[in-house]
Amino acid sequence: MSETIGTTELRTPVLDPAAWTCPAPLRDQPRIVMGHGGGGALSAELVQHVFAPAFGGDVLAQLGDAAALSLGGVRMAFSTDSFVVRPLFFPGGSIGDLAVNGTVNDLAMSGARAAYLSCGFILEEGVEMETVARVAEAFGAAARTAGVEVATGDTKVVEAGHGDGIFINTAGIGLIPAGVDLRPQRVVPGDVVLVSGAIGVHGVAIMSVREGLEFGVEIESDCAALGGLVDAMLAVTPDLHVLRDPTRGGLAAALNEIAAASGTGVVIRERDVPVPPAVANACAVLGLDPMYVANEGKLVAFVPREHADAVLDAMRAHPLGTESRIIGEAVDAHPGMVVARTGLGGTRVVDLPIGEQLPRIC
Amino acid sequence: MKYIDEFQDPDLARRLLDDIHSTVTRPWALMEVCGGQTHTIIRHGIDQLLPDQVELIHGPGCPVCVTPLEVIDKALEIASRPGVIFCSFGDMLRVPGTGRDLFQVRSAGGDVRVVYSPLDALRIAQQNPDREVVFFGIGFETTAPPNAMTVYQARKLGIPNFSLLVSHVRVPPAIEAIMQSPTCRVQGFLAAGHVCSVMGVGEYPELAERFRVPIVVTGFEPLDILEGVRRTVAQLERGEHTVDNAYPRAVRPEGNPAARAMLEDVFEVTDRAWRGIGVIPDSGWRLSPKYREYDAEHRFSVDGIQTREPAACRSGEVLQGLLKPHECEAFGTLCTPRTPLGATMVSSEGACAAYYLYRRLDLTPAPREATPVV
Numbered sequence: 001m002s003e004t005i006g007t008t009e010l011r012t013p014v015l016d017p018a019a020w021t022c023p024a025p026l027r028d029q030p031r032i033v034m035g036h037g038g039g040g041a042l043s044a045e046l047v048q049h050v051f052a053p054a055f056g057g058d059v060l061a062q063l064g065d066a067a068a069l070s071l072g073g074v075r076m077a078f079s080t081d082s083f084v085v086r087p088l089f090f091p092g093g094s095i096g097d098l099a100v101n102g103t104v105n106d107l108a109m110s111g112a113r114a115a116y117l118s119c120g121f122i123l124e125e126g127v128e129m130e131t132v133a134r135v136a137e138a139f140g141a142a143a144r145t146a147g148v149e150v151a152t153g154d155t156k157v158v159e160a161g162h163g164d165g166i167f168i169n170t171a172g173i174g175l176i177p178a179g180v181d182l183r184p185q186r187v188v189p190g191d192v193v194l195v196s197g198a199i200g201v202h203g204v205a206i207m208s209v210r211e212g213l214e215f216g217v218e219i220e221s222d223c224a225a226l227g228g229l230v231d232a233m234l235a236v237t238p239d240l241h242v243l244r245d246p247t248r249g250g251l252a253a254a255l256n257e258i259a260a261a262s263g264t265g266v267v268i269r270e271r272d273v274p275v276p277p278a279v280a281n282a283c284a285v286l287g288l289d290p291m292y293v294a295n296e297g298k299l300v301a302f303v304p305r306e307h308a309d310a311v312l313d314a315m316r317a318h319p320l321g322t323e324s325r326i327i328g329e330a331v332d333a334h335p336g337m338v339v340a341r342t343g344l345g346g347t348r349v350v351d352l353p354i355g356e357q358l359p360r361i362c
Numbered sequence: 363m364k365y366i367d368e369f370q371d372p373d374l375a376r377r378l379l380d381d382i383h384s385t386v387t388r389p390w391a392l393m394e395v396c397g398g399q400t401h402t403i404i405r406h407g408i409d410q411l412l413p414d415q416v417e418l419i420h421g422p423g424c425p426v427c428v429t430p431l432e433v434i435d436k437a438l439e440i441a442s443r444p445g446v447i448f449c450s451f452g453d454m455l456r457v458p459g460t461g462r463d464l465f466q467v468r469s470a471g472g473d474v475r476v477v478y479s480p481l482d483a484l485r486i487a488q489q490n491p492d493r494e495v496v497f498f499g500i501g502f503e504t505t506a507p508p509n510a511m512t513v514y515q516a517r518k519l520g521i522p523n524f525s526l527l528v529s530h531v532r533v534p535p536a537i538e539a540i541m542q543s544p545t546c547r548v549q550g551f552l553a554a555g556h557v558c559s560v561m562g563v564g565e566y567p568e569l570a571e572r573f574r575v576p577i578v579v580t581g582f583e584p585l586d587i588l589e590g591v592r593r594t595v596a597q598l599e600r601g602e603h604t605v606d607n608a609y610p611r612a613v614r615p616e617g618n619p620a621a622r623a624m625l626e627d628v629f630e631v632t633d634r635a636w637r638g639i640g641v642i643p644d645s646g647w648r649l650s651p652k653y654r655e656y657d658a659e660h661r662f663s664v665d666g667i668q669t670r671e672p673a674a675c676r677s678g679e680v681l682q683g684l685l686k687p688h689e690c691e692a693f694g695t696l697c698t699p700r701t702p703l704g705a706t707m708v709s710s711e712g713a714c715a716a717y718y719l720y721r722r723l724d725l726t727p728a729p730r731e732a733t734p735v736v
Binding site for chain 1: 370372375404405406407408410411451452453455456465466468469470476478584699700710718719720721722723724
């Protein structure tokens with residue numbers, strides 16, 4: 001049976017799962033695609049279905065940005081991260097700053113102040129010595145600013161064409177203060193959601209230099225170490241429920257991870273989410289949603305309602321949190337799902353990104 | 363926020379909504395032609411705020427969605443060849459061809475690059491004289507002029523290693539095909555503003571008159587959409603069917619003469635297949651004879667491609683406004699952005715993607731047949 005539209009014949013739709021083959025087998029892919037590193041659903045699947053089963057272990061099963069450990073009766077946080085950013089230098093920072101701040105912030109999100117870092121440099125044959133030295137200087141300066149000591153390191157060189165100039169891996173450890181227990185499972189309906197400032201800045205800054213795009217004003221990365229801001233928040237109350245730095249996948253991914261792990265719903269008010277005009281305009285041009293764009297110096301916090309105002313005040317009093325805002329709350333409804341109230345009064349789901357956002361055609 | 367906030371102002375939106383609510387006396391079905399408009403509507407919840415009598419039907423104006431599977435398979439084939447640099451806008455990379463997409467071609471060693479302008483592809487061709495550089499030229503009247511300009515420049519500059527894989531389509535023949543369908547229930551069109559900014563509005567009065575349907579040129583921000591709906595409903599309530607420009611800040615009646623001249627020089631009108639819909643006469647462009655050497659289909663032998671569409675996919679009906687995305691049996695189950703059956707679920711402008719991404723809270727897949735209403 002068929003019907004026509006104009007001169008066009010339509011196929012009669014038949015639902016036959018037995019005959020169905022997925023045209024885009026993003027699941028069970030035979031090869032790694034870029035989306036596996038995008039911080040979204042593909043990244044999560046790679047970890048959950050390949051790495052976690054292979055490695056095992058209760059600590060890894062927490063799947064937090066940093067692992068909370070107990071060693072000799074001492075509670076500590078341990079984290080590692082690798083940095084493959086291109087270009088190596090960008091407005092507001094470099095791969096050296098990122099490599100320090102990324103790991104320091106992963107530790108900070110578990111409430112720990114980073115104490116020691118490791119540093120693994122993978123250098124590509126032919127990269128200029130001056131470039132390596134500039135990155136190393138930036139790395140050292142960022143470590144000093146963050147108050148962390150580089151305790152050990154490693155250097156490897158790969159043949160020309162087998163790298164992208166410089167890759168860096170860092171790992172860090174720090175102590176978790178007594179009474180601090182930050183994890184999404186502690187989130188309960190009624191918790192207030194805060195962000196420490198404008199979102200989408202780092203991702204747009206990188207795009208602007210990587211792709212040679214100009215958006216009228218130069219946008220600088222927000223790359224920063226958040227240990228001091230977290231200290232200021234914990235000084236108000238150790239009873240923060242969860243912190244997350246919304247890096248790859250942006251604010252949307254961070255909120256979705258918390259919603260999924262806590263089993264609560266999350267509602268945010270779209271107009272309260274701080275998006276700088278330059279970021280909004282760049283995203284409008286490229287067809288991207290700022291909520292999915294990476295940040296490097298911001299955090300999102302779920303805080304018991306009774307402490308929310310005091311924590312917000314403390315955040316605003318810190319140099320890295322002057323633009324902090326309450327953007328929503330955890331709710332009983334739609335468990336595991338993040339929903340935005342739009343500026344016009346409608347609602348929409350804010351989903352976990354699949355891989356990386358792609359600029360649209362027009 | 364300059365140029366964005368002004369067109370999302372809640373107070374102005376409320377006034378427009380009040381006007382629409384007070385004007386409507388009976389049910390009307392309007393089609394927004396462009397997928398970008400669909401996303402604005404769903405992302406901002408505009409359809410939730412309109413009166414129940416105003417139904418928005420999502421049209422075929424997603425360039426990614428309507429690119430035929432055969433062309434995508436040709437792109438995958440060309441991009442897989444050694445010595446080729448295949449350049450595309452980003453949102454084509456995840457669109458499923460038969461069995462794979464451009465991301466997978468890249469992960470298997472193909473040199474697939476995302477560009478932000480077709481002229482970037484031309485620059486890559488200049489920088490790589492020993493490689494063949496192909497740009498994937500898809501889209502409506504909006505993207506066709508810059509792609510035409512690229513071919514014009516390639517010829518002018520004597521760049522022999524550049525070619526265009528063309529799948530450009532035109533809106534007016536699609537409107538005509540929709541209105542001629544016996545199952546059509548569209549009573550008014552929100553025409554795609556960006557298309558009209560190039561082509562002007564000259565193609566529409568004849569269509570409005572012949573099918574007795576109001577056509578209102580509409581922009582893409584929430585207030586643009588509401589104003590377009592307001593004017594269309596007002597016409598319908600008055601029994602009128604004229605062409606009205608509700609997007610004058612971007613659209614002049616004559617369009618962009620320079621862009622149109624470029625189109626006429628480089629392209630010629632041809633029949634085109636639309637994915638999920640079929641061939642619509644005179645609905646597309648191909649390179650004109652004097653530029654035929656820049657046609658990637660001529661340069662690369664990619665005939666004999668065997669395409670395989672998933673049988674469960676009802677994208678075609680969604681694109682024609684016969685089916686709402688969540689009325690498809692596969693929506694959200696067999697078909698998700700992770701496992702898309704059709705391009706409407708994967709494109710950033712696809713109606714199915716909009717419903718899945720933004721509307722899962724209040725939608726459950728509702729298996730039912732498309733119910734034609736004439």
